[in-house]
Amino acid sequence: MSGLFFGLWPICRKEFTHIVRDPGTLFFALLLPLIQLFMFGYAVDTNVRQITTAVQDESKTQESREFVAKLAASDVFQVTEHVESDEALYGAIRAAKVRVGVKIPYDYARRLQSETTATVLVLVDGSDSTVAGQAVNGATGVALTASLARVVGSAAVIEVRPSVLYNPSTRSANFFVPGLIAVLLQVMIILLIALSLVRERERGTLEQLTMTPVKPLGLMVGKMIPYGALGFGELCVILAIMRWVFKVPIHGSWLLLLALSLPFLLTVLGLGLVISTKAKSQAEAFQLSMGTVLPSVFLSGYIFLTENMPLFFRGVSHIIPATYYIQILRGIILRGAGFGDLWQQALVLTLMGTAAILLAAWQFVRRQRG
Amino acid sequence: MTPVITADHMTLRFGQFTAVNDVSFSINKGELFGFLGPNGSGKTTIIKALCGLLTPTEGTGTILGMDIRKQAADIKQHVGYMSQKFGLYEDLTVEENLGFYAGVYGITGQAATKRIGEILDLTGLQPYLTRRVSQLSGGWKQRLALGCAIIHSPEVVFLDEPTAGIDPVARRSLWDLFFQLSGQGVTFFVTTHYMDEAERCGRVGYIYLSKLAALGTIAELQQLPQANPAGTARVQIEIADASSILGSLRTMPGVREATIFGRSIHALLAVDQIDAVKQKLPQAKIETVVPSLEDVFVTLTLDIMKKAGQ
Numbered sequence: 132m133s134g135l136f137f138g139l140w141p142i143c144r145k146e147f148t149h150i151v152r153d154p155g156t157l158f159f160a161l162l163l164p165l166i167q168l169f170m171f172g173y174a175v176d177t178n179v180r181q182i183t184t185a186v187q188d189e190s191k192t193q194e195s196r197e198f199v200a201k202l203a204a205s206d207v208f209q210v211t212e213h214v215e216s217d218e219a220l221y222g223a224i225r226a227a228k229v230r231v232g233v234k235i236p237y238d239y240a241r242r243l244q245s246e247t248t249a250t251v252l253v254l255v256d257g258s259d260s261t262v263a264g265q266a267v268n269g270a271t272g273v274a275l276t277a278s279l280a281r282v283v284g285s286a287a288v289i290e291v292r293p294s295v296l297y298n299p300s301t302r303s304a305n306f307f308v309p310g311l312i313a314v315l316l317q318v319m320i321i322l323l324i325a326l327s328l329v330r331e332r333e334r335g336t337l338e339q340l341t342m343t344p345v346k347p348l349g350l351m352v353g354k355m356i357p358y359g360a361l362g363f364g365e366l367c368v369i370l371a372i373m374r375w376v377f378k379v380p381i382h383g384s385w386l387l388l389l390a391l392s393l394p395f396l397l398t399v400l401g402l403g404l405v406i407s408t409k410a411k412s413q414a415e416a417f418q419l420s421m422g423t424v425l426p427s428v429f430l431s432g433y434i435f436l437t438e439n440m441p442l443f444f445r446g447v448s449h450i451i452p453a454t455y456y457i458q459i460l461r462g463i464i465l466r467g468a469g470f471g472d473l474w475q476q477a478l479v480l481t482l483m484g485t486a487a488i489l490l491a492a493w494q495f496v497r498r499q500r501g
Numbered sequence: 502m503t504p505v506i507t508a509d510h511m512t513l514r515f516g517q518f519t520a521v522n523d524v525s526f527s528i529n530k531g532e533l534f535g536f537l538g539p540n541g542s543g544k545t546t547i548i549k550a551l552c553g554l555l556t557p558t559e560g561t562g563t564i565l566g567m568d569i570r571k572q573a574a575d576i577k578q579h580v581g582y583m584s585q586k587f588g589l590y591e592d593l594t595v596e597e598n599l600g601f602y603a604g605v606y607g608i609t610g611q612a613a614t615k616r617i618g619e620i621l622d623l624t625g626l627q628p629y630l631t632r633r634v635s636q637l638s639g640g641w642k643q644r645l646a647l648g649c650a651i652i653h654s655p656e657v658v659f660l661d662e663p664t665a666g667i668d669p670v671a672r673r674s675l676w677d678l679f680f681q682l683s684g685q686g687v688t689f690f691v692t693t694h695y696m697d698e699a700e701r702c703g704r705v706g707y708i709y710l711s712k713l714a715a716l717g718t719i720a721e722l723q724q725l726p727q728a729n730p731a732g733t734a735r736v737q738i739e740i741a742d743a744s745s746i747l748g749s750l751r752t753m754p755g756v757r758e759a760t761i762f763g764r765s766i767h768a769l770l771a772v773d774q775i776d777a778v779k780q781k782l783p784q785a786k787i788e789t790v791v792p793s794l795e796d797v798f799v800t801l802t803l804d805i806m807k808k809a810g811q
Contacts, residue, residue: 140604145597148593334586335584335586336588338586338588340588343602344606345605
């Protein structure tokens with residue numbers, strides 16, 4: 132290949148040889164993401180059930196026991212302790228023996244019978260916001276149902292029947308594993324390609340290459356092909372594990388999923404190249420690569436909804452490639468979305484990737500010229 | 502004879518720092534040109550400028566008549582470069598390294614096979630063909646690095662401290678290779694720290710504090726007026742206990758420089774003080790000598806430092 136991409140094929144071939152000769156890197160590249168996939172895939176579960184609960188029942192009446200029984204029957208709470216004083220109730224939460232404390236005052240039954248509002252105090256350990264949210268919802272739900280039942284008689288209670296589309300069992304794996312693919316692929320590819328270029332700089336072979344007719348784009352794209360292929364292979368393995376180990380069904384087209392992964396691969400490869408032109412040492416390249424992980428986890432919509440973020444961070448989420456790829460992944464895997472729904476995301480990623488490669492090539496030339 | 506490499510009032514500045522200051526020279530076809538100077542004096546910068554990697558702030562240069570400012574891309578096809586870092590891939594074999602560099606110069610297929618064969622004959626690397634570079638000794642790595650640098654049959658070869666850190670036997674055989682190629686018309690530009698290597702070169706340039714301080718054949722440099730200040734004589738003092746005499750010799754009037762050379766002392770003396778020194782060291786055998794290349798460069802350097810200090 133000549134012109135702008137001169138030197139592409141020799142570089143590409145040489146890079147494949149490097150990969151094959153270095154089993155350590157290959158191991159790191161292929162196995163580590165899989166280990167992480169299993170770790171996170173199994174560990175992360177946001178559906179909170181059976182929250183440990185302490186009950187302080189001062190009322191000790193038929194009505195209060197009924198209420199506690201309803202709490203326990205709700206699947207949200209699991210009554211593990213009965214205490215007799217305020218101190219014991221607070222103490223149990225502070226010591227993290229329970230996450231929720233329920234106090235039923237001595238006048239609970241009397242107030243109910245005299246048709247005034249009865250109160251139940253629910254103390255929630257707020258140190259885990261997910262648990263706290265579920266506990267408050269659960270307790271309110273139980274109380275509401277109980278109240279309605281008293282007012283209208285047990286038969287005619289309104290029951291909300293939510294129907295969750297696309298992920299009907301609201302399994303965490305279905306939600307988290309597709310997003311995890313983006314993060315794992317990104318770390319692996321950015322790190323590998325950045326290290327490969329910085330290594331050449333450290334060993335002086337890059338200096339030698341600058342003396343040859345190899346063009347910056349030939350060097351960059353020549354390096355992208357092998358690491359892109361490696362990333363694509365890894366993607367296939369991860370998808371297979373997702374489908375058959377975590378049993379996440381893919382509702383959309385496999386082919387579209389693989390095809391729309393290419394723009395993301397392009398972008399992270401470009402990002403790795405940009406990092407390699409900035410980093411002075413392998414250690415620095417490693418740090419910079421790792422620095423891209425947290426924003427991609429927290430600001431991409433992987434864990435937290437971008438819609439709820441302050442304006443600034445919502446803006447930031449728009450320049451994070453993982454944001455778009457996670458939309459593509461969840462779209463195809465969970466909702467069965469087609470190309471018509473996702474072409475914008477693919478376009479943005481393609482533009483980002485192209486820009487990153489050009490930036491890297493420009494930086495490379497600039498740096499070379501001292 | 503048309504010059505192959507020229508530098509024409511070449512100056513390179515990086516911000517406030519002047520790396521190369523108004524350097525001019527011209528090197529002919531088949532010459533083996535030695536370039537000396539301490540670290541940081543601008544040797545590598547000049548090489549990079551001549552290869553078209555850096556653009557001079559002022560002045561210009563040519564390679565085979567091509568302007569380094571305008572024809573940088575063409576120059577690369579005609580120039581070979583080898584640095585002390587080798588530029589080899591340690592995890593690839595000898596054959597793969599040669600094949601790779603042939604590829605990046607656009608040599609493929611039959612032409613590549615033929616040229617790699619020639620390089621193997623020239624460097625004697627044939628027995629190590631399938632060996633990984635990491636398993637080669639320093640001397641063989643150097644020969645391979647040279648082989649990779651000339652894979653595209655360049656007319657001009659830049660060698661940036663090519664023999665740093667290899668043993669004398671390997672060094673000599675590498676120089677034999679340089680001479681062999683130079684005999685075939687390849688022009689060499691070699692930077693080095695070693696005086697004995699410089700003395701092998703047809704002509705030598707000495708760069709100090711970014712300026713070209715001297716340029717010429719060894720004989721011409723030895724005759725330089727700056728190296729032989731008026732009213733002084735370069736003498737060799739043969740004496741039994743040279744190292745213990747050195748200290749007191751340096752304090753004697755009229756002694757400009759004095760240094761140990763093997764078992765004798767080389768000194769630069771004021772002519773009118775020679776007799777006085779002879780009287781103080783009656784047991785010594787004192788005779789005037791031609792300055793060595795090292796003498797020349799030390800005297801030049803001290804001279805420049807003195808002028809810069811004023």
